[in-house]
Amino acid sequence: MxxxxxxxxxxxxxKWQQEFTVFVPSKASGVSQMTVxxxxxxxxxxxxxxxxIPPKANFLPAMEKLFGFRKEAGSYKLEPADGEPPRQLLxxxxxxxxxxxxxxxxxFKDAYEDRYYLSRRQNTVLVGMTCTSAxxxxxxxxxGFGPADPVDVDIMLTDIGxxxxxxxxxxxxxxxxxxxxxxxxxxxxxEKKAAAARESASARVSRKIDTGEISKRLPLxxxxxxFWEKISAKxxxxxxxxxxxxxxxxxxxxxxxLRSDSGERYRxxxxxxxxxxxxxxxxxxREEKWRRVRxxxxxxxxxxxxxxxxxACTGCGRCIRQCPVNWDITQTLSNLPAGxxxxx
Amino acid sequence: xxxxxxSHRKRYLAEGNVYLPHIAVIEKIIDETSGVRTFHFxxxxxxxxxxxxxxxxxxxxYSIFGIGEATFCISSSPTRRDHFEFAVQRVGKVTNALHRxxxxxxxxxxxxxxxxFPLDYLAGKNLVFxxxxxxxxPLRSLIWNALDNxxxxxNIDIIYGARSPQDLCFKYDLESWEKDSSVxxxxxxxxxxxxxxxxxxxxxxxxxxxxxxxxxxxxxxxGPPIMIRFTFPVLEKLGFTPAQMITTLEKRMKCGIxxxxxxxxxxxYVCRDGxxxxxxxxxxxxSDEY
Numbered sequence: 001m002x003x004x005x006x007x008x009x010x011x012x013x014x015k016w017q018q019e020f021t022v023f024v025p026s027k028a029s030g031v032s033q034m035t036v037x038x039x040x041x042x043x044x045x046x047x048x049x050x051x052x053i054p055p056k057a058n059f060l061p062a063m064e065k066l067f068g069f070r071k072e073a074g075s076y077k078l079e080p081a082d083g084e085p086p087r088q089l090l091x092x093x094x095x096x097x098x099x100x101x102x103x104x105x106x107x108f109k110d111a112y113e114d115r116y117y118l119s120r121r122q123n124t125v126l127v128g129m130t131c132t133s134a135x136x137x138x139x140x141x142x143x144g145f146g147p148a149d150p151v152d153v154d155i156m157l158t159d160i161g162x163x164x165x166x167x168x169x170x171x172x173x174x175x176x177x178x179x180x181x182x183x184x185x186x187x188x189x190x191e192k193k194a195a196a197a198r199e200s201a202s203a204r205v206s207r208k209i210d211t212g213e214i215s216k217r218l219p220l221x222x223x224x225x226x227f228w229e230k231i232s233a234k235x236x237x238x239x240x241x242x243x244x245x246x247x248x249x250x251x252x253x254x255x256x257x258l259r260s261d262s263g264e265r266y267r268x269x270x271x272x273x274x275x276x277x278x279x280x281x282x283x284x285x286r287e288e289k290w291r292r293v294r295x296x297x298x299x300x301x302x303x304x305x306x307x308x309x310x311x312a313c314t315g316c317g318r319c320i321r322q323c324p325v326n327w328d329i330t331q332t333l334s335n336l337p338a339g340x341x342x343x344x
Numbered sequence: 345x346x347x348x349x350x351s352h353r354k355r356y357l358a359e360g361n362v363y364l365p366h367i368a369v370i371e372k373i374i375d376e377t378s379g380v381r382t383f384h385f386x387x388x389x390x391x392x393x394x395x396x397x398x399x400x401x402x403x404x405x406y407s408i409f410g411i412g413e414a415t416f417c418i419s420s421s422p423t424r425r426d427h428f429e430f431a432v433q434r435v436g437k438v439t440n441a442l443h444r445x446x447x448x449x450x451x452x453x454x455x456x457x458x459x460x461f462p463l464d465y466l467a468g469k470n471l472v473f474x475x476x477x478x479x480x481x482p483l484r485s486l487i488w489n490a491l492d493n494x495x496x497x498x499n500i501d502i503i504y505g506a507r508s509p510q511d512l513c514f515k516y517d518l519e520s521w522e523k524d525s526s527v528x529x530x531x532x533x534x535x536x537x538x539x540x541x542x543x544x545x546x547x548x549x550x551x552x553x554x555x556x557x558x559x560x561x562x563x564x565x566x567g568p569p570i571m572i573r574f575t576f577p578v579l580e581k582l583g584f585t586p587a588q589m590i591t592t593l594e595k596r597m598k599c600g601i602x603x604x605x606x607x608x609x610x611x612x613y614v615c616r617d618g619x620x621x622x623x624x625x626x627x628x629x630x631s632d633e634y
Binding site for chain 1 (some may be wrong): 345346347350351353356358359360361362363364365367386389407410411412413432435436449450452465481568590594595596599601602603604605606607608609610611616630632633634
């Protein structure tokens with residue numbers, strides 16, 4: 001194992017900046033999110049909390065241009081915006097968010113490759129950070145990993161005071177640290193400290209759900225309208241839980257005219273909480289709110305696992321923390337009625 | 345159920361980019377009813393024009409630049425490739441804009457997407473087509489496909505209904521099928537109308553009256569959801585098994601390739617895994633939102 005003093009991190013980021021656009025967690029814009037490092041900020045070295053806006057935005061921006069169009073003498077010219085994106089390095093990503101990206105990779109890789117998403121993904125290096133200050137709403141340890149696991153990152157750091165212990169997870173990670181200034185071999189004492197930090201990080205995640213029991217019960221309660229009506233009663237369909245969810249990837253496609261003869265097609269995040277999301281001229285399969293809430297829960301905990309063999313939730317807790325009416329997915333999942341007969 | 349493999353499907357991606365449309369040119373416009381128009385189109389690119397193929401049942405994402413995209417099935421038959429067709433009911437933003445287009449106008453096209461009618465399964469069978477209103481659009485692709493390969497199929501029954509005589513789409517097709525002695529054509533309208541000598545009644549009721557035999561047959565049904573919901577039980581009564589009943593489902597779509605999320609019914613995506621399903625498959629969906 002290796003280590004680096006926190007005071008040496010700006011130097012390391014500076015070196016990486018020559019090759020990558022370096023993003024760090026920052027509250028500079030008012031909302032914490034991955035932000036391009038300004039070369040000075042060091043607050044993120046000690047403020048080890050999850051960002052409000054998940055790093056999925058670095059791969060699937062809230063709004064992105066797909067192509068531009070221009071009409072010349074009655075004929076259209078299209079200019080795709082799918083060029084090689086800049087290489088980016090995300091510093092301080094937590095295990096829940098790194099896992100979330102690996103989860104949504106599956107959709108964007110499936111059948112028809114989504115080059116907008118995938119090219120960003122391929123041009124990205126992830127430097128993970130053991131999450132030592134989980135929120136009460138966090139429940140990652142119920143989803144098959146923990147706040148200290150080096151899942152789906154290239155390098156993993158663990159805070160041991162004025163120093164980070166370094167795990168080189170991938171070959172790419174090893175290369176990045178090859179001749180980095182300030183990176184030295186860790187001592188046995190450092191490793192002990194890191195082990196203790198990891199243990200206490202895991203212990204902080206006190207909220208638990210039983211995913212085995214949930215996957216058994218979900219197929220039985222799909223048709224229990226009364227239950228879903230009760231569960232969804234206080235939801236105001238604001239959509240914040242999906243926008244801030246690191247595994248929610250749904251999007252809309254829209255056009256905008258910029259001049260009389262030209263414009264852009266772009267895509268933007270969309271949300272299954274909105275009735276208009278599925279609305280057709282005559283029918284709407286999810287007009288009723290309880291169906292939309294049910295869809296969100298099932299997509300994450302039953303449909304996605306059916307297709308890709310993994311639950312599309314990483315227990316990051318954002319949907320619980322940011323909900324204006326305190327709707328809580330762990331409460332819903334823990335209170336699923338057992339053995340309601342399926343009516344068909 | 346793991347995600348299904350669709351890698352065998354033919355694809356024509358513009359510059360390898362699945363979100364980038366091909367430019368297509370409107371070649372002809374036919375007024376079907378007061379609110380429905382058929383557009384004949386072809387690709388601006390000569391090479392694509394020569395190469396493009398699809399299967400009956402597949403759909404495209406059609407766009408008017410500056411307005412947006414909308415989903416329509418390809419309503420012409422893959423056996424007739426000198427141009428391609430889609431039919432549009434004027435209901436929203438994109439469809440209204442489409443209705444304002446003239447011949448020569450350029451649109452965007454992405455596709456073909458989705459699965460198709462199971463030709464292997466249908467081969468050698470008696471085919472019973474049951475359609476309502478603009479629901480004839482996807483079926484007419486398969487009907488012409490079957491008629492152009494007439495020897496491969498048994499009897500062909502077509503039952504088609506609309507609200508009124510004025511609402512019957514593809515009247516030129518209806519006429520031609522009436523005249524075809526190898527087709528048993530039944531046309532109906534919901535209510536009595538002046539100068540209408542044909543059948544009067546809803547499609548499910550007329551289907552019950554026509555009573556097509558289920559023996560070595562397949563029923564292909566498309567129309568408003570309410571018509572489909574009432575037709576399946578009639579077919580069951582006539583002896584059709586759920587596997588013998590095939591339909592094509594409609595959902596709001598955007599991407600057309602199973603990514604944007606909105607067209608799911610449980611763990612299936614209508615754009616990716618459909619739109620064509622047997623009633624047997626539908627009954628096994630893990631959701632009732634079809």
